Amino acid sequence: MKTRYTFSSGDTIEATPEELQTLRAQYETYLQNYLELYSSMEDDDYVARGNGFCDSKFSESFLDAQIEKYRGKIKEMDQWLKNQ
Numbered sequence: 695m696k697t698r699y700t701f702s703s704g705d706t707i708e709a710t711p712e713e714l715q716t717l718r719a720q721y722e723t724y725l726q727n728y729l730e731l732y733s734s735m736e737d738d739d740y741v742a743r744g745n746g747f748c749d750s751k752f753s754e755s756f757l758d759a760q761i762e763k764y765r766g767k768i769k770e771m772d773q774w775l776k777n778q
Contacts, residue, residue, distance in 0.1 A: 725764040
């Protein structure tokens with residue numbers, strides 16, 4: 695049976711425990727990808743170059759926000775899964 699969950703951000707989802715676990719794993723993958731990007735911001739693959747300037751394709755504040763978002767959602771999901 696699906697249950698409605700509401701994140702502290704106001705986002706809501708309806709999921710079975712299995713679907714919640716799958717979504718949590720997906721969010722963990724997203725988090726790991728953003729952490730990897732954050733540690734690789736100066737690598738050539740992630741730097742835009744042109745007309746004498748050089749800048750990261752992703753701002754540090756964007757990556758910080760995404761990392762915090764997914765850490766928070768994973769923490770909330772862990773609590774929901776624990777309470778089942």
